[in-house]
Amino acid sequence: MDPLEEHLLGLTRRRFFRVAAGSIAAGLGACALTSLGAGPVLSRPGPHFAPRAKRVIYLHMEGAPSQIDLFDYKPGLRRRFNQELPDSIRRGQRLTTMTSGQDRFPVAPSIFRFTKYRNNQDGAWVSELMPHTGSVAHELCIIRSMHTDAINHEPGITFFQTGNQQPGRPSFGSWMSYGLGSANANLPTFVVLITQGTGNMQALSARFWGSGFLPGEHQGVRLRSGPNTVLYLNNPEGMSREDRRRVLDAAARINEEEHSRTLDPAIRARIAQSEMAYRMQMSVPELTDFSDEDEQTLAMYGPEVRKPGSFAANCLLARRLAERGVRFIQLYMRGWDQHGNLPGEMRAQSLAVDQPQAALIRDLRRRGLLEDTLVLWAGEFGRTVYSQGTLTAENYGRDHHPRCFTLFMAGGGVKPGIVYGATDDYSYNIVEDPVSVHDLHATLLHLLGFDHERLTYFHQGRDYRLTDVFGRVVRPILA
Amino acid sequence: MNPWLEVAGRFHVVVLHLPIGMMAGLALVEFWAALQRVERAPALLRVFAVLTAVAALVTAGSGYLLGQDRPESSTLTLHFWLGLAVAALAVLTAILSFAGGHWRRRLALLAMLAVLVPASHFGGTMTHGENFLFEPLSARSAEAEGERGTYEARIVPILSTHCYSCHGATRSRGGLSLHTAEDLWKGGKSGAVIVAGDPGASELIRRLRLPLEHDEHMPPKERRQPTEEQILEIEAWIAAGARVDRSASPTEAPRRVGEREPAGDGAVVRPDGAAVAALRERLVHVEEVEPGLLAVDFAAVARDMGDDEVLPLLAKVAEHIGSLSLARTRITDTAMAAAAEMGRLRHLDVRGTAVTSAGVSALAGHGQLRTLILARTKLDDSAAESLARMANLERVYLWESGVTAAGVAELSRLRPGLLIDVGEDVGGELEREGEVRLSSDAPPPEGERGAAALTPVNSLCPVSGAAVDPRFAVVHAGKVVGFCCPNCPREFWADPAKFAEKLEPTR
Numbered sequence: 001m002d003p004l005e006e007h008l009l010g011l012t013r014r015r016f017f018r019v020a021a022g023s024i025a026a027g028l029g030a031c032a033l034t035s036l037g038a039g040p041v042l043s044r045p046g047p048h049f050a051p052r053a054k055r056v057i058y059l060h061m062e063g064a065p066s067q068i069d070l071f072d073y074k075p076g077l078r079r080r081f082n083q084e085l086p087d088s089i090r091r092g093q094r095l096t097t098m099t100s101g102q103d104r105f106p107v108a109p110s111i112f113r114f115t116k117y118r119n120n121q122d123g124a125w126v127s128e129l130m131p132h133t134g135s136v137a138h139e140l141c142i143i144r145s146m147h148t149d150a151i152n153h154e155p156g157i158t159f160f161q162t163g164n165q166q167p168g169r170p171s172f173g174s175w176m177s178y179g180l181g182s183a184n185a186n187l188p189t190f191v192v193l194i195t196q197g198t199g200n201m202q203a204l205s206a207r208f209w210g211s212g213f214l215p216g217e218h219q220g221v222r223l224r225s226g227p228n229t230v231l232y233l234n235n236p237e238g239m240s241r242e243d244r245r246r247v248l249d250a251a252a253r254i255n256e257e258e259h260s261r262t263l264d265p266a267i268r269a270r271i272a273q274s275e276m277a278y279r280m281q282m283s284v285p286e287l288t289d290f291s292d293e294d295e296q297t298l299a300m301y302g303p304e305v306r307k308p309g310s311f312a313a314n315c316l317l318a319r320r321l322a323e324r325g326v327r328f329i330q331l332y333m334r335g336w337d338q339h340g341n342l343p344g345e346m347r348a349q350s351l352a353v354d355q356p357q358a359a360l361i362r363d364l365r366r367r368g369l370l371e372d373t374l375v376l377w378a379g380e381f382g383r384t385v386y387s388q389g390t391l392t393a394e395n396y397g398r399d400h401h402p403r404c405f406t407l408f409m410a411g412g413g414v415k416p417g418i419v420y421g422a423t424d425d426y427s428y429n430i431v432e433d434p435v436s437v438h439d440l441h442a443t444l445l446h447l448l449g450f451d452h453e454r455l456t457y458f459h460q461g462r463d464y465r466l467t468d469v470f471g472r473v474v475r476p477i478l479a
Numbered sequence: 480m481n482p483w484l485e486v487a488g489r490f491h492v493v494v495l496h497l498p499i500g501m502m503a504g505l506a507l508v509e510f511w512a513a514l515q516r517v518e519r520a521p522a523l524l525r526v527f528a529v530l531t532a533v534a535a536l537v538t539a540g541s542g543y544l545l546g547q548d549r550p551e552s553s554t555l556t557l558h559f560w561l562g563l564a565v566a567a568l569a570v571l572t573a574i575l576s577f578a579g580g581h582w583r584r585r586l587a588l589l590a591m592l593a594v595l596v597p598a599s600h601f602g603g604t605m606t607h608g609e610n611f612l613f614e615p616l617s618a619r620s621a622e623a624e625g626e627r628g629t630y631e632a633r634i635v636p637i638l639s640t641h642c643y644s645c646h647g648a649t650r651s652r653g654g655l656s657l658h659t660a661e662d663l664w665k666g667g668k669s670g671a672v673i674v675a676g677d678p679g680a681s682e683l684i685r686r687l688r689l690p691l692e693h694d695e696h697m698p699p700k701e702r703r704q705p706t707e708e709q710i711l712e713i714e715a716w717i718a719a720g721a722r723v724d725r726s727a728s729p730t731e732a733p734r735r736v737g738e739r740e741p742a743g744d745g746a747v748v749r750p751d752g753a754a755v756a757a758l759r760e761r762l763v764h765v766e767e768v769e770p771g772l773l774a775v776d777f778a779a780v781a782r783d784m785g786d787d788e789v790l791p792l793l794a795k796v797a798e799h800i801g802s803l804s805l806a807r808t809r810i811t812d813t814a815m816a817a818a819a820e821m822g823r824l825r826h827l828d829v830r831g832t833a834v835t836s837a838g839v840s841a842l843a844g845h846g847q848l849r850t851l852i853l854a855r856t857k858l859d860d861s862a863a864e865s866l867a868r869m870a871n872l873e874r875v876y877l878w879e880s881g882v883t884a885a886g887v888a889e890l891s892r893l894r895p896g897l898l899i900d901v902g903e904d905v906g907g908e909l910e911r912e913g914e915v916r917l918s919s920d921a922p923p924p925e926g927e928r929g930a931a932a933l934t935p936v937n938s939l940c941p942v943s944g945a946a947v948d949p950r951f952a953v954v955h956a957g958k959v960v961g962f963c964c965p966n967c968p969r970e971f972w973a974d975p976a977k978f979a980e981k982l983e984p985t986r
Binding site: 048049050075076078079080081082083086087088089092094097100101109110111112113114115116117118119123134135136137138139182183184185186187283286323324325362365366367368371393425451453472473475 | 707708711715718719762764766768769776778779780781782806807828830850852854855874876878879900901902904905906907908909910911912913914915916917918919920921923924951953955959965968969972
């Protein structure tokens with residue numbers, strides 16, 4: 001049907017029902033409502049069972065860090081330097097066009113030294129690039145057997161955030177906001193913080209934290225670095241808070257009128273967001289002011305913590321957001337796309353994230369917050385064992401690799417101090433316990449108290465889920 | 480008022496049934512007439528319509544009289560006007576049955592019936608009380624999923640499909656039957672199969688989760704197995720207290736202490752709605768984690784909250800609080816004394832407050848508390864003794880709480896199993912790799928045919944038909960396929976089957 005016609009029909013239909021309800025059934029309807037609504041009425045769908053995690057801090061390493069140079073320890077490769085990647089390993093898998101034309105696929109072992117750190121099993125190997133992260137291995141659940149469908153950044157990140165490679169679906173944080181609602185009416189439920197990396201960067205679209213077809217108030221709110229954390233949040237010169245209040249009230253009245261005329265849900269979202277912004281005028285300055293942090297804590301996050309927008313500052317901000325009850329805090333660290341000059345770029349990238357992310361886990365832990373906060377560290381896919389471009393003893397690059405990669409989680413009902421899954425000797429194929437992105441989503445939702453098959457939203461004639469028609473809960477990693 | 484008039488008024492509750500029945504009858508006659516497509520309104524209908532109008536007027540009149548000695552209320556007002564409307568429409572229907580067409584009359588009748596429903600409902604509300612009609616409904620919805628509904632709707636179907644054939648009404652192998660709630664609780668020869676609230680300790684789940692080959696795995700491996708989702712469903716049901724139908728539930732059903740309110744008749748006492756609203760009004764986060772059990776978190780407004788505001792807000796919902804976070808608020812030991820009164824409190828977070836050992840000692844007798852977060856408080860070592868006395872305490876956070884290493888040692892001596900977190904690292908290195916040396920001397924992996932295997936099986940590119948350049952080869956279905964350029968493989972991968980034919984005839 002013509003959308004305009006449908007819209008008009010919707011209008012008259014609703015108006016009819018409203019008028020009818022007003023005259024005839026007002027009594028019965030109102031009565032039924034009052035007698036049913038005895039308890040607190042909750043307008044959100046979940047949770048389905050007692051949650052293990054109340055909030056999520058998701059550290060997304062944008063560009064896909066190399067699992068071979070960080071967590072997937074393959075000492076055997078050191079004796080296969082510059083050998084051809086065997087067919088029996090590659091099995092004709094499609095490659096990106098960046099390397100599909102290469103003459104050779106020479107094996108590039110990691111040149112970084114690995115150290116085995118204490119965990120709750122027989123230890124976890126972590127490379128010299130992340131010594132601080134290694135030292136909290138007893139808190140981490142490292143999954144080495146992740147795999148994804150996408151082979152390029154945009155679809156890869158979109159898939160990781162929304163469960164679908166095509167844009168347009170709600171992101172994970174939006175689903176969580178929709179499912180659990182806010183725990184702090186002074187701040188957004190879903191906050192995004194971005195750090196510019198030093199390595200090769202890829203585009204970062206705001207739709208990664210979009211709410212898709214879910215109502216607009218569930219979309220992620222990006223906090224900027226620097227003095228203007230939220231643009232235009234402060235009142236302009238000469239406008240008092242009382243004046244602002246009056247303006248908002250007047251605007252809300254007009255918006256309500258418009259809403260009753262057009263029934264556009266976006267208007268409701270707009271009213272709610274204006275109110276949120278008004279409250280954030282008070283809550284955000286308090287949030288971003290680190291002056292109440294003691295020296296010892298600041299030192300733990302590393303020397304960059306006082307530089308707004310650095311990964312260290314964002315990690316500390318993430319802890320402060322978690323403390324204030326924000327449900328979903330997503331940090332993007334850009335610059336992990338090492339097609340060339342991998343050793344040099346990864347050193348700089350790792351230096352920026354290692355100490356802060358370990359500090360975040362320690363800090364949450366000692367404050368008793370790690371119990372119900374789930375920390376997730378992940379890129380969108382892995383990187384190839386063979387070198388892209390020239391391979392030397394000091395330098396190499398790696399192409400995109402969706403068949404296996406490593407991520408870690410901590411807290412929030414996940415088994416601490418374990419390593420799950422395994423890859424073959426080349427870190428190319430998974431040989432044990434594969435975990436797909438849908439499985440990961442299902443598991444995360446499980447920890448948050450949701451049956452991933454029942455958290456749905458009706459849109460365009462059918463129910464949608466984060467996990468589409470896939471996903472299974474990875475039970476062995478649950479505490 | 481004349482007492483006789485009052486008596487006449489009281490007849491309202493009897494007389495009112497007459498017009499209601501007649502209106503229904505009128506509608507039936509009308510319906511019949513419509514079906515028969517009669518030309519004019521039948522006489523029977525006319526008589527009926529007039530009688531109905533008279534009865535409606537008598538009812539309205541008596542109702543008016545009855546209403547005189549009732550206190551003013553909005554329900555009464557609504558009932559009065561709606562009742563009057565019914566009577567008026569009844570008269571209109573009667574008039575239209577003599578004059579006017581079929582459809583006007585039918586419309587009036589329809590309108591009368593429509594108004595009749597709310598009018599009678601409000602009348603009923605006055606005699607039977609608010610919520611009389613929907614009570615069973617709301618009681619049911621209050622039970623929520625995860626309880627009664629779950630057992631009947633989700634658990635029974637699973638058990639009946641997979642278990643009843645051996646553990647049911649006809650057979651009970653191992654002394655175990657699962658087909659009634661009592662039998663389910665009783666267990667089999669080797670004891671109970673369900674521990675409410677703890678799926679991990681429940682024999683039922685252990686058997687389901689054993690590897691298929693295991694002798695004790697249930698159902699036996701040759702039988703159809705329940706799906707993972709179904710097992711999860713049972714686990715969730717047990718974790719939520721394994722509640723069954725009210726009538727079938729034995730009162731002595733095993734229940735973990737504090738897991739759920741052991742109300743005798745199974746009804747859940749809901750927290751006071753006004754008190755919850757007052758908390759939310761102050762932007763305190765309140766969540767009903769289980770029916771009647773609340774999680775309360777002051778995180779959003781912590782800095783502005785002191786004892787003077789916190790305590791009155793919590794007073795009315797105290798017995799419903801299962802989890803409370805007062806972290807970073809300005810509370811003192813007084814609030815700890817208030818927390819001690821919360822009988823179902825399992826999780827308490829007072830991190831970053833001015834709470835002292837005196838406050839902790841107020842909580843000493845608390846039997847339900849599982850987790851206590853005391854990081855960054857103003858305690859001293861005397862808190863150890865109070866903490867040791869909390870019977871069910873499982874985990875305590877003492878980072879920068881003022882409790883010294885000696886205090887921690889004392890606490891772990893008094894309570895050996897207690898998890899005490901003082902913010903210290905337990906990590907460390909186990910093994911460090913030596914210098915990285917790169918070489919190429921490792922033999923190719925088992926079964927690998929070496930670089931020669933990369934020679935394409937075809938001499939012409941399957942996509943373009945041009946000569947193959949061995950640099951552009953892919954492996955497909957165990958064969959190395961050569962192409963003329965780096966672009967052709969992409970087309971090939973889009974649908975390899977399409978090119979299968981072209982690969983065959985070469986060689």
